[in-house]
Amino acid sequence: MLPARSTIGILGGGQLGRMLAVAALQLGYRVIGYAPAGDNVAADACTAFITADWDDAAALAEFAAACDVVTWEFENVPISTVAAIPQPRLACPLRALEVAQNRFHEKQFIAELGGTPAPYTRVESEADFAAAITRIGTPGILKTARDGYDGKGQWRVRSALEAGGVRLPGVTCIYEGFVTYETEFSVILVRGQDGAIRFWDSTANLHDGGMLTQSVLPAGALVEAQVPAARELAAKTANALGYVGVLTLEFFATRNGPVFNEMAPRVHNSGHWTIEGAATSQFENHIRAICGLPLGGTATRFEAIDMRNIVGDAALTAHRILAEPGEPHLHLYGKREAREGRKMGHVTRVGHALK
Ligand code: AMP
Numbered sequence: 047m048l049p050a051r052s053t054i055g056i057l058g059g060g061q062l063g064r065m066l067a068v069a070a071l072q073l074g075y076r077v078i079g080y081a082p083a084g085d086n087v088a089a090d091a092c093t094a095f096i097t098a099d100w101d102d103a104a105a106l107a108e109f110a111a112a113c114d115v116v117t118w119e120f121e122n123v124p125i126s127t128v129a130a131i132p133q134p135r136l137a138c139p140l141r142a143l144e145v146a147q148n149r150f151h152e153k154q155f156i157a158e159l160g161g162t163p164a165p166y167t168r169v170e171s172e173a174d175f176a177a178a179i180t181r182i183g184t185p186g187i188l189k190t191a192r193d194g195y196d197g198k199g200q201w202r203v204r205s206a207l208e209a210g211g212v213r214l215p216g217v218t219c220i221y222e223g224f225v226t227y228e229t230e231f232s233v234i235l236v237r238g239q240d241g242a243i244r245f246w247d248s249t250a251n252l253h254d255g256g257m258l259t260q261s262v263l264p265a266g267a268l269v270e271a272q273v274p275a276a277r278e279l280a281a282k283t284a285n286a287l288g289y290v291g292v293l294t295l296e297f298f299a300t301r302n303g304p305v306f307n308e309m310a311p312r313v314h315n316s317g318h319w320t321i322e323g324a325a326t327s328q329f330e331n332h333i334r335a336i337c338g339l340p341l342g343g344t345a346t347r348f349e350a351i352d353m354r355n356i357v358g359d360a361a362l363t364a365h366r367i368l369a370e371p372g373e374p375h376l377h378l379y380g381k382r383e384a385r386e387g388r389k390m391g392h393v394t395r396v397g398h399a400l401k
Contacts, residue, residue, distance in 0.1 A: 048114055048337035050074030055113030055135075057127065058120030059086025059095070061379040061389065062313050065321070066119055067091035069329035075337070080109045081120075087380045088119070100127040110135060117291065117336050121146045121310055122193055137336035142287045142311035149191050149220050152309060159286060161279045161306040164298075166222040172214065178221035179209045185224040190217050196389075197256015225305050227298035231269045232261075232316040233280040234294045236331040236341055243281050244331070244344045246324055248273045249351065251296070251316050257387065261316045263323070263351040272297070272304040283309065292317070292332040319353040319394050320344075322375045348396040360390030367393050 048054075054070050056063045059081030067077040068091050079092040082099050089095035094112075098105030100123065110116065110131045117137040118128065125147070128140050145155045153163040167178045169188065179186070184206055190199035202224075203209045230251040237243045249261035250269055264270070280295045287293075294314035296307040317328035326334075326342025334341055356363045360378055367374050378391035 052114040053078055055109055055116035057118040057123045059088040061087055063088030063119035064091045065329045070333045073333055078112055085382050090380055100124045106130045115336050138291050139288050142289055146309050146311045156306045159282045163306045164222040164225045166220050169219040169221050179206055182223045186221055188219050188221050190219055200256055225298045227300045228268050229299045231265055231299055232294055232296045233276045234314055234317045235280050236292050236335050237284045237289050238335050238341050239290055239338050244341055245277055246320055246344045247346045249316055258315045259355050261319055261353045268299045272299050276304045291335045292328050318392050319351045322394050323348055323351045323396050352395045354393055355389050356391040358386055359384045
């Protein structure tokens with residue numbers, strides 16, 4: 047168990063890091079963040095923050111030496127950066143990051159554990175793409191194998207004719223069949239150092255243009271019926287990786303059961319509701335897990351939950367939201383620039399069923 051005033055290192059400087067840091071400070075820890083120059087909103091909540099490139103060996107050595115345990119809030123931290131941290135200090139296994147960074151490996155890994163991903167194939171060339179369209183058909187989605195998030199690096203292909211007009215991005219891609227689903231949902235679990243696993247309730251997740259916009263509970267009968275199988279796969283994944291901390295798996299609820307979409311070896315946007323809505327938040331339980339503290343309960347405390355992202359102009363939206371009835375819980379991330387499509391904050395409403 048890591049004593050109070052020990053130092054937790056967080057790789058990545060976004061809002062997930064910010065909320066992890068708040069949870070860590072509450073538990074009496076110090077936090078050092080590390081990320082390349084940018085709008086690192088985690089820095090506001092950190093005891094110290096190192097702004098340096100991912101490949102800055104001297105800065106990384108300084109960071110690692112100052113930390114008792116290191117975690118990440120961003121799954122695209124280069125493997126070489128994480129490998130530079132002495133392994134005993136790494137809270138979560140490097141393998142989890144390796145698997146999650148490549149959509150191809152991720153789907154293969156999950157399929158080997160008995161999960162069902164959408165039909166997929168690797169695309170390196172025009173010939174591969176043509177073969178993929180023939181084998182998997184349309185509609186489908188072409189995705190870069192690496193570095194995709196929030197719908198970036200994705201191209202929908204509605205027909206074979208449309209496929210002819212798609213220009214490959216020049217990096218390894220995968221092409222996957224479009225899944226016809228009723229709802230999207232996620233399984234978020236926390237696994238302790240002793241291997242014990244706890245799950246939060248699964249929300250129904252709504253997306254717009256590939257980006258999460260809303261998470262709601264109750265998630266509906268179809269999701270509820272598919273949660274046990276999805277949880278079993280998520281637990282197998284966490285166990286196979288020897289994972290410690292919060293792990294997220296995203297699914298499509300289809301008529302034929304849960305189809306695996308992707309995993310995130312970290313706290314997740316669809317778990318933000320747990321701050322107000324669950325006995326212990328995903329952020330606090332991640333910190334507890336990596337510090338070897340007893341895990342907190344994950345039960346939902348309300349009949350209904352509604353978490354919505356604030357995308358774009360946070361200031362205007364915040365004013366409007368706070369004037370609304372129903373005790374909205376507003377979280378703004380302190381980002382400097384409200385670019386279109388940028389997650390600026392979120393608002394969680396708890397209580398009885400909401401429309
Ligand atoms: P991803 O980055 O892979 O999670 O994709 C972002 C979002 O795009 C998902 O949450 C879905 O809403 C949509 N999407 C991605 N892949 C598929 C698919 N194979 N079939 C249907 N929708 C998809």
